Amino acid sequence: MQKIVIIGAGIASLTAAEALRQNGFDGTITILGEENTLPYQRPPLSKAYLTSDELPSPTPIRSPNFFRDNKVEFEQGGKVIALERSAKQVVIQGGRKIKYDTLILATGARPRPIDLPGESAKNVFYLRNLDHSTALRNALLAPECEKVAILGAGVIGLEVASAANLQGKQVSVFEANSRAMCRVASPLTSNFVRNRMASAGVMFYFNASVNQILTEGDRVSGIRLSDGTTKPADVVVIGIGAIPNAELAQDANLDCDGGIIVDSGMRSSDPDIFAIGDCAKAVNVSTNTPIRIETIHNAMLQAQIAAAHICGKPSPPASPPRFWSDLNGMKVQCIGIATGYDRIQRRPTESDNACEFWLFSGDRMIATETVNLPTRQAKLSKALSG
Known part of the structure; x- marks a missing residue:
């Protein structure tokens, strides 16, 4: 295996490239981004970017030196329009084709x-x-x-x-x-x-x-x-809501159902093609059923899992999904998935402007939710993982 191509230029693709190098992959890594810009953080786009007095610059996911330091080729402004699985190549709009030995789809999702x-x-x-x-x-x-x-x-x-x-x-x-x-x-x-x-x-x-x-x-x-x-x-x-960008996979006859279906190693129905992040539908530790999760945490974890499997290394330990949001001065943080619970316990807090809830299925805690309690996340994550 000499060449890995990653389609998509978000946090999932950059994390995958970084994890591949950390796991010892020394072949060629090429990231293909559709936008005419370096990869940038998306969470601020609905928060600080809208409220700044002056138009802020997008926040880079990694410094510009990332690509040089990790020997990653990055091509921007090129939309991939087809996967040719039999020839193991992707087709860029305009007709150019790029060969791969392993392909990672990190194509994300779009607004519904x-x-x-x-x-x-x-x-x-x-x-x-x-x-x-x-x-x-x-x-x-x-x-x-x-x-x-x-x-x-x-x-x-x-x-x-x-x-x-x-x-x-x-x-x-x-x-x-x-x-x-x-x-x-x-x-x-x-x-x-x-x-x-x-x-x-x-x-x-x-x-x-x-x-x-x-x-x-x-x-x-x-x-x-x-x-x-x-x-x-x-x-x-x-x-x-959002729709997964799974059309490339569907047109290439990969298994899809509300997302690109992948196994525990993020491998699709084609053993040489992986899918990670918002476009992927995988069994999650919190549900034991296939689910598509649109969070930064999930994208990074799936990228690390895919890189480990590609390199034949142990997967990172499973951890429950989590998300956060800033809303009118509130920091909302959730760990786990708020489905399948039959009991909610409110925990005491020192302030009326904060709250903490534990969600249970029977005697098992399956999720936690907090508002304005950022220092609680590490302990709660450990409690859920244990």
């Missing part, structure tokens, strides 16, 4: 589109990359922007709502489900977060079905709910 009249109007935004964040930031800072409507009360939606609220905008969040963060947190944590965001001025509308984005000319002017109610808006942000 919404199919509504008016969705293509100006000042309707999705948020995934640097261009998206820059355009949204400019719209929020415009003098005519007073009212912001967020469709979706997941993590991204709440982060944008927090940023807009901190800028003094009138923010309304519309969620089809009965509560915020329903896919990633328990009701106790999501209600704690919602109450504090509401006290800061964010309006929440649950069980709310939006059936039209209203426009005046080519610009958004508001939204219409299924009950006929209309709400004015100068900016609309859509955050209703």
Whole structure:
């Protein structure tokens, strides 16, 4: 095995390249990135990037010296349009082909589109990359922007709502489900977060079905709910989930089902192709069932697992998934997956602005959730891993 090609230029791909070198791989590593920029951190795009007084530079995932120090070839601005498995090569837009011995797919995910009249109007935004964040930031800072409507009360939606609220905008969040963060947190944590965001001025509308984005000319002017109610808006942000970028794998007839199916070593149905990060669907230690997880922690762990298997080295120890978010001055941190629990225990905290919840299935603790208790994470992670 002499050449490894990694498609994607996020934290998963760079972690994989680094881990391959640490595990002794001395062949060629090539990372193919679609954007015309060095790999950058994505979490700040929905947080500090939107609220800075001056347009900040994207935060690099690694220093520019990373590629030289690890002898990694990085090609930016080249979209991979096909995998040719029999020839073991990838096809770049324009026709150029690159050979591989082992291929790692770290293609990530993209925002789930919404199919509504008016969705293509100006000042309707999705948020995934640097261009998206820059355009949204400019719209929020415009003098005519007073009212912001967020469709979706997941993590991204709440982060944008927090940023807009901190800028003094009138923010309304519309969620089809009965509560915020329903896919990633328990009701106790999501209600704690919602109450504090509401006290800061964010309006929440649950069980709310939006059936039209209203426009005046080519610009958004508001939204219409299924009950006929209309709400004015100068900016609309859509955050209703993500879709894995699995089309390359599907077109190459790899096993896919809501993500690229991989085994415990992150190997796909083709033994020479691995998948990691947001595009991969793997059995997780917290669920014992295949699941796709969109977190930095998961992307890095899967990258390390794939690199170890490629190099024939022991895998890193399993650890429960985790995610974090900054919302209106709150640091929300969760370990494990908030599904399958039958009991929640609230732990005492010294401040009313903090909370800690333990989630149990029977006698087994399967997840923890904290707000404004960052120093608790190491101990809680150890308790879950044990």
